[in-house]
Amino acid sequence: MESQVNSQLNFQSPDRGPLIHPLSIGECVIPGNIFLAPMAGFTDAAFRAICLKKGAFFTYTEMVSAEACMRKSEKTLKLLERAESEKILGMQVFGSQPKQIAAAVREIIKYGPALIDLNCGCSIPKILKTGSGAHLLKNPKLIGEIIRAMNQETDVPVTLKIRSGWDTNTINYSEIGLIAQEAGASLITLHPRTRSERFSGHSDWDHITQLKDLLSIPVIGSGDLFTPEDVCAMLTRTGCDGVMIARGAIGNPFIFSEVRNACAGEISRVTITPEERLLCALEHLKKFIALKGEAKACTEMRKHFCAYTKGLSNSSVLRRQCVHASTESDYEKIVDEFIGKKND
Numbered sequence: 001m002e003s004q005v006n007s008q009l010n011f012q013s014p015d016r017g018p019l020i021h022p023l024s025i026g027e028c029v030i031p032g033n034i035f036l037a038p039m040a041g042f043t044d045a046a047f048r049a050i051c052l053k054k055g056a057f058f059t060y061t062e063m064v065s066a067e068a069c070m071r072k073s074e075k076t077l078k079l080l081e082r083a084e085s086e087k088i089l090g091m092q093v094f095g096s097q098p099k100q101i102a103a104a105v106r107e108i109i110k111y112g113p114a115l116i117d118l119n120c121g122c123s124i125p126k127i128l129k130t131g132s133g134a135h136l137l138k139n140p141k142l143i144g145e146i147i148r149a150m151n152q153e154t155d156v157p158v159t160l161k162i163r164s165g166w167d168t169n170t171i172n173y174s175e176i177g178l179i180a181q182e183a184g185a186s187l188i189t190l191h192p193r194t195r196s197e198r199f200s201g202h203s204d205w206d207h208i209t210q211l212k213d214l215l216s217i218p219v220i221g222s223g224d225l226f227t228p229e230d231v232c233a234m235l236t237r238t239g240c241d242g243v244m245i246a247r248g249a250i251g252n253p254f255i256f257s258e259v260r261n262a263c264a265g266e267i268s269r270v271t272i273t274p275e276e277r278l279l280c281a282l283e284h285l286k287k288f289i290a291l292k293g294e295a296k297a298c299t300e301m302r303k304h305f306c307a308y309t310k311g312l313s314n315s316s317v318l319r320r321q322c323v324h325a326s327t328e329s330d331y332e333k334i335v336d337e338f339i340g341k342k343n344d
């Protein structure tokens with residue numbers, strides 16, 4: 001995807017201080033404002049650990065179902081377990097009823113979250129059908145009730161992640177932001193697309209600027225952050241308190257260290273070599289195996305591995321090979337062969 005900004009821009013922002021800074025959310029101090037966004041099917045403990053190592057300051061679990069938490073579903077509660085390197089971790093929940101989500105909060109706090117985030121943005125039909133995710137955008141008052149119910153269960157900061165509205169005729173992020181703030185939300189993240197846009201077109205960063213101007217709680221921006229320049233531009237242009245990187249980190253956790261450099265004023269990019277990319281993929285796989293066992297991890301790793309190979313010369317060969325990889329040594333062989341050939 002094309003970057004939104006010219007890489008020659010100067011991102012220093014003397015009037016607002018450094019672009020990267022700690023964020024205090026209630027009692028919790030997050031050391032920096034560049035987060036890995038929650039992504040179902042991707043942000044498990046293995047990927048989160050890799051992103052933290054590469055420079056992400058904060059990460060979230062994948063979204064967990066409030067209903068499943070309430071039933072103490074083992075599979076769901078496992079998603080709340082953290083990597084050793086995760087001193088602080090955000091946990092995201094989806095649901096549609098205040099009582100149900102409050103009950104889920106009682107389970108989630110046993111896992112020591114730094115904050116609990118309410119998902120109001122998921123646009124998957126299966127989730128929408130239950131009245132959860134972006135469906136909540138249709139009922140801002142209900143969002144307020146849910147935030148209140150969550151806050152009654154815990155002193156852990158309660159936050160929410162929203163889209164701009166249900167569709168282009170019902171853009172209501174400002175109303176939701178004010179209601180959530182009034183209900184005691186400690187932070188809000190905006191992915192400025194509507195539910196009906198899903199991931200199409202471009203996110204409208206002006207919505208982030210407007211929400212930041214309106215609210216006193218921290219506002220985090222999300223949407224179309226694929227390069228360090230994108231991140232610096234969102235921080236500079238919208239004045240948001242921090243950003244979340246989602247698709248831009250898949251297969252490219254290096255983006256976090258690149259962002260740290262770019263926000264510090266280093267315009268020139270350090271090139272990540274193909275070897276570094278693939279060795280990172282293998283490190284990721286090792287963590288994945290420790291988390292899920294070899295068979296499951298090797299299958300699930302394929303989508304990550306393909307992403308790590310994006311942009312490499314002859315990457316189609318690597319992608320074809322990894323479809324058949326079912327053990328750690330299969331992956332190692334693929335990488336060794338690729339690196340060996342390159343060095344021939």
Ligand SMILES: Cc1cc2nc3c(=O)[nH]c(=O)nc-3n(C[C@H](O)[C@H](O)[C@H](O)COP(=O)(O)O)c2cc1C
Pocket residue numbers: 037038039040041042062063092119120121122161191222223224225226244245246247248
């Ligand atoms: C595969 C995938 C899974 C996602 N899962 C979640 C989720 O569980 N919770 C959530 O709030 N947002 C989720 N999102 C949305 C992202 O957090 C983010 O807001 C969105 O992708 C826009 O950022 P980007 O343009 O940097 O990808 C998901 C996005 C993707 C691509």
